[in-house]
Amino acid sequence: xxxxxxxxxxxxxxxxxxxxxxxxxxxxxxxYFDLKDVQGFMACSEMELPLLGPDRNIWGRKRNxxxxxxxxxxxxxxxxxxDSFTTMLSDRLVHVFYFxxxxxxxxxxxxxxxxxxxxxxxxxxxxxxxFIASILPVISIIALVNMPSLVHRLAAMAVFNGIxxxxxxxxxxxxxxxxxxxxxx
Numbered sequence: 001x002x003x004x005x006x007x008x009x010x011x012x013x014x015x016x017x018x019x020x021x022x023x024x025x026x027x028x029x030x031x032y033f034d035l036k037d038v039q040g041f042m043a044c045s046e047m048e049l050p051l052l053g054p055d056r057n058i059w060g061r062k063r064n065x066x067x068x069x070x071x072x073x074x075x076x077x078x079x080x081x082x083d084s085f086t087t088m089l090s091d092r093l094v095h096v097f098y099f100x101x102x103x104x105x106x107x108x109x110x111x112x113x114x115x116x117x118x119x120x121x122x123x124x125x126x127x128x129x130x131f132i133a134s135i136l137p138v139i140s141i142i143a144l145v146n147m148p149s150l151v152h153r154l155a156a157m158a159v160f161n162g163i164x165x166x167x168x169x170x171x172x173x174x175x176x177x178x179x180x181x182x183x184x185x
Contacts, residue, residue, distance in 0.1 A: 035059065038059050039061065086121070140160040144156055
């Protein structure tokens with residue numbers, strides 16, 4: 001009876017390992033800014049951790065940020081990606097914030113690392129999206145009122161309909177059926 005017990009323990013351990021491996025494989029790889037944050041952390045003077053093993057460059061280096069492992073890197077808590085507009089703007093808006101921080105430095109800040117919350121960028125894109133969504137119908141009405149002929153009005157309606165469908169696809173996470181239904185109305 002005791003002969004079968006170690007095998008049972010090994011199988012339970014193997015099942016747990018397979019479960020954890022499956023869970024880890026479902027994580028997303030880190031994005032550019034996550035990798036840059038880790039590389040900056042490992043290169044900072046406070047870290048002072050000389051990695052000497054064969055996997056020392058797995059996260060890349062500060063001098064060569066693209067020389068990281070192509071597979072196997074996962075982000076345990078990656079950034080929340082809402083829509084393509086917020087993703088694109090958050091990737092570029094950080095550079096604008098950094099430029100203004102260099103332009104107007106604070107005296108109490110001796111740390112060269114800059115941190116921007118994703119919530120701030122998401123709030124900016126939310127208000128920008130709301131502004132575009134509220135101004136687009138007004139612009140279309142003003143344009144249609146000032147069109148001289150019916151052919152021009154129909155062409156303008158088609159153009160504004162296309163702009164609405166592009167905005168739906170870019171500013172929201174709407175499915176294709178939702179975009180089609182809104183555009184067809």
